[in-house]
Amino acid sequence: MDNANMKLTLKVWRQKDAKTAGKFETYKAENISPDMSFLEMLDIVNESLTHGGQEPIYFDHDCREGICGMCSLYINGNPHGPKRAITTCQLHMRSFHDGETITIEPWRAAPFPVVKDLAVDRSAFDRIQQAGGYISINTGGVPDANAIPIPKIIADEAFNSATCIGCGACVAACKNASAMLFVSAKVSQLGMLPQGQPERYRRVQTMVTQMDEEGFGNCTNTGACEAECPKEISLTNISRMNNDFLSAKLFRQEEVHEIKHEGA
Amino acid sequence: MSETKQTFNSSLGKKLIMALTGLFLCTFLIVHLGGNLLLFSNDGGYSFNMYANFLTHFPPIEVVAYVLYASILVHALYAIILTTKNRKARPVTYAVVNKSPASWSSKNMGLLGSILFLFIVIHMGDFWYKYKFTNTVNFKEYRTNLATGERTETAYTPEKADFEHSQSFDGNTEIIRVKDLHARVQSSFSQLWYVAIYVIAMGALTFHMVHGFQSAFRTLGWVHRKYTPIVEFIGTWFFGAIIPLGFAAMPVVYYFMSLSK
Structure with missing residues (x-):
């Protein structure tokens, strides 16, 4: 690359596994092009670490086009780095200046234990989804398109909520490590549509219960999650979830869903 | 776990309790300010003392007070419980935390609340406790001529130790004897450090309200593009x-009034 001339200092969190205490290690990143993505920069650092016989930095990544939610990284005090509404794979090195020191940390939350270095285990989100983030339907012939009327404004709102990629930046950004933005987006995307109605109130109760069991913190409506979300999921989702949860628990006795634990 | 317990032990249930108690305390602020504006009526503390007497001797008010x-x-208790849980949710903190667009007040509700709690303890200890449970507040006698409306005030020393208040008539003159909380307010607010505590606490109240009031509505799920801005x-x-x-304004005005005496 012609202009691969950036030199950076990286302070990277290294941690062997969930049980071992981690610490920061400092690395030099040289010959970095401003056009590289942040993950490509880490690839280059890893290549030189591997050549030098050192263990490469372990980090999560997959699609590298901002739609899978796999890449994480808390970069210089922000989830997914300093830019708004992007994932780390969409972050380019031109967002940093030559000679800068970049601190890279994993998502920090008790329900997201570190797997290794910068990769965390986000299966807590999967378990919340499994608790109720679905609709039950009878499969069969393909239904006619537009057979169920849905007002455009509702379809748009539901789709906005459905853009959540489950990356966990909301938890990482929240001072309370709360997962409410994620859970509320998943509750809303189904709860607003006709297909999601039969399980609407059961869903919000089982998902909130699972969220609490995973040990996430509580929402204080600071709005840090909304600001850091790569998909700009709105804080209104949280109020919508609260509304459904409280109306089920307090005003709709036929919808109250008591969670019974097996063996409890 | 019973269903009710499950509701109120959930994260959203605990937040509901925070929101409801918080909004109730907001309504109290209106009543408390409204009543205490009587401190600005220039009548030797007559209406303020009558109001204080009414508050402490009218049973329904006493029930609401408790x-x-x-x-x-x-x-306060739920704030501590929730904060403890939130801390537990992030055992390892970040080395670098950048400025987020979240407001300062939204991130410091615990600090602001602690200042307010400390203030409430000082404030209630000085007025409410001394008024209700000690004999340190002196009495005042107001004689009002019912025909002319002229009022005179004198200090009054009760004969019995458990004297509370009295109203009697001497011909065309109404004689009212009440605890003189107004004098207590005057003496407290003539001390600069005491005034400073009040002003700092009200500063904390400002920031607590700016985030807390709208946050309570969000917690209750009452968000609407029409009324949320309101x-x-x-x-x-x-x-x-x-x-x-x-x-x-009350401690500040009373402080300057004490200087000009």
Whole structure:
């Protein structure tokens, strides 16, 4: 690359596994092009670490086009780095200046234990989804398109909520490590549509219960999650979830869903 | 776990309790400010002392008062429980935390609340406790000529130790003997450090209200593109500006009045 001339200092969190205490290690990143993505920069650092016989930095990544939610990284005090509404794979090195020191940390939350270095285990989100983030339907012939009327404004709102990629930046950004933005987006995307109605109130109760069991913190409506979300999921989702949860628990006795634990 | 317990032990249930007690305390601020504006009526403390006497001797008010004290305690207790849980959710903290667009007040509700709690303890200890449970507040006698409306005031020393208040008539003159809380207010607010505590606490109230009022509505799930801006406006300008300014004006004005004496 012609202009691969950036030199950076990286302070990277290294941690062997969930049980071992981690610490920061400092690395030099040289010959970095401003056009590289942040993950490509880490690839280059890893290549030189591997050549030098050192263990490469372990980090999560997959699609590298901002739609899978796999890449994480808390970069210089922000989830997914300093830019708004992007994932780390969409972050380019031109967002940093030559000679800068970049601190890279994993998502920090008790329900997201570190797997290794910068990769965390986000299966807590999967378990919340499994608790109720679905609709039950009878499969069969393909239904006619537009057979169920849905007002455009509702379809748009539901789709906005459905853009959540489950990356966990909301938890990482929240001072309370709360997962409410994620859970509320998943509750809303189904709860607003006709297909999601039969399980609407059961869903919000089982998902909130699972969220609490995973040990996430509580929402204080600071709005840090909304600001850091790569998909700009709105804080209104949280109020919508609260509304459904409280109306089920307090005003709709036929919808109250008591969670019974097996063996409890 | 029973269903009710499950509701109130959930994260959203606990937040509901925070929101409801918080909003109840907001309504109290209006009543408390409204009543205490009587401090500005220039009548030798007559209407303020009558109001204080009414508050402490009218049973329904006393019941509401104990609901209020309970709300303060529950609000503080749940804040501690929730904060403890939130801390547990992030055992390892970040080395670098950048400025997020979240407001300063939203991130410091615990600090602001602690200042307010400390203030409430000082404030209630000095007025409420001394008024209700000690004999350190002196009495005053107001003689009002019912025909002319002329009023004279003198100090009064009760004959019995458990004297509370009395109203009697001497011909055309009404004689009222009440605890002189107004004098207590005057002496407290003539000390600069005491005035400073009040002003600092009202500053904390401003920031607590700016975030807290609208946050309570969000917790209750009451968000609407039409009325949420109104809620935010009321939280900022009424509860965050007018109410704390009104309260802070009392010690400040009384302090300057004490200087000119």
